[in-house]
Amino acid sequence: MPQITSAPAVSPAPELYLYQREGAYIPRIAAVHDLCGYGKCSLGVAIPVLSAAGCDVCPVPTGLFSSHTAFPGWYMHDTTSILAEYLNAWKGINVDIDAIYSGFLGAPEQVDIIRSLYETYPNALRIVDPVMADHGKVYPTYTPELCEAMAQLACDADVLTPNLTEAAIILGEEWQGTDISDAEANRIIRALIGRGAKTVVLKGIQREGETLIRNFVGSAETETVEVHNEYLPYMLHGTGDVYASCLLAAIMAGRSLSEAVDFAGSFVHDAMLVSAEQPHFHERGVSFEPLLGKVCALLEE
Numbered sequence: 001m002p003q004i005t006s007a008p009a010v011s012p013a014p015e016l017y018l019y020q021r022e023g024a025y026i027p028r029i030a031a032v033h034d035l036c037g038y039g040k041c042s043l044g045v046a047i048p049v050l051s052a053a054g055c056d057v058c059p060v061p062t063g064l065f066s067s068h069t070a071f072p073g074w075y076m077h078d079t080t081s082i083l084a085e086y087l088n089a090w091k092g093i094n095v096d097i098d099a100i101y102s103g104f105l106g107a108p109e110q111v112d113i114i115r116s117l118y119e120t121y122p123n124a125l126r127i128v129d130p131v132m133a134d135h136g137k138v139y140p141t142y143t144p145e146l147c148e149a150m151a152q153l154a155c156d157a158d159v160l161t162p163n164l165t166e167a168a169i170i171l172g173e174e175w176q177g178t179d180i181s182d183a184e185a186n187r188i189i190r191a192l193i194g195r196g197a198k199t200v201v202l203k204g205i206q207r208e209g210e211t212l213i214r215n216f217v218g219s220a221e222t223e224t225v226e227v228h229n230e231y232l233p234y235m236l237h238g239t240g241d242v243y244a245s246c247l248l249a250a251i252m253a254g255r256s257l258s259e260a261v262d263f264a265g266s267f268v269h270d271a272m273l274v275s276a277e278q279p280h281f282h283e284r285g286v287s288f289e290p291l292l293g294k295v296c297a298l299l300e301e
């Protein structure tokens, strides 16, 4: 069972939470992420997960991919040139936005587009999943300029969800592997907060010889706390996107940050177990769909 050693009292946007429970308001989320034709990730995950949590999800596609880039061959169409007009048209029809959730980006200029969204919707919660690297390696479409732009964007996040490789890139440090101490996890979180992120969820601490995977969460006002789950001895693509989408789903459903971190870690763990029962699961990626009922249940008291 996941354990929370204490509960940080962080509520990034408490005023949003009340509405759904009263049935009077549907939160609207701009999901700034790519769309993959094959391989479950990005918008293919964010749209169903956040929709199950009762949100209106408005995709802002940062690229169109034939598949995610872990496959040996893929096609990418960069959508940067359409985004300014795309978002301008929203202004024309008075689309309002409660949260801006960004993930995989296609070009450094897309960070300027996200900043313009922040300006247009100054009260929206900013959740930045700085998708750019894992296991010490930058994803193939990420240039140094794009990594630098992502690092800048991370400083403006209300909720930032890096893995250890991404945290190292943002801080301009060497990646140290996944076996780091509690004190080191806390140092990394404090350094990210020092750069401007309000709340940081540092993911994927996995120590040699242990069968646990740990995530750490901290904010300027709260101490760093750890949430852990059983570590499953295989990896699947898309789990980072499922994690961030579940975290935001729980936040939008009015859960505290500690509950949201607990929910997201348990959901990914359970979805990985379900996936392992399915054919070709290594290739197809994480099967979260059978568990979407757990996301719907976030709206129950």
Ligand SMILES: Nc1ncnc2c1ncn2[C@@H]1O[C@H](COP(=O)(O)OP(=O)(O)O)[C@@H](O)[C@H]1O
Pocket (backbone or CB within 6 Å): 133, 134, 162, 163, 203, 204, 205, 213, 214, 215, 229, 230, 231, 232, 233, 234, 235, 238, 239, 240, 241, 243, 264, 265, 268, 269, 272
């Ligand atoms: N093998 C695993 N066993 C259990 N939980 C996992 C496993 N892999 C990922 N998770 C959960 O999903 C979260 C996101 O993991 P990951 O996909 O590695 O993120 P990212 O794609 O950002 O590197 C982890 O922090 C953990 O809570």
Ligand SMILES: Cc1ncc(COP(=O)(O)O)c(C=O)c1O
Pocket (backbone or CB within 6 Å): 034, 036, 041, 042, 065, 067, 068, 069, 070, 104, 131, 139, 236, 237, 238, 239, 240, 241, 242
């Ligand atoms: C196109 C694309 N989108 C999103 C992702 C993020 O996947 P994950 O959730 O495994 O971090 C990747 C990772 O390879 C990718 O190639």
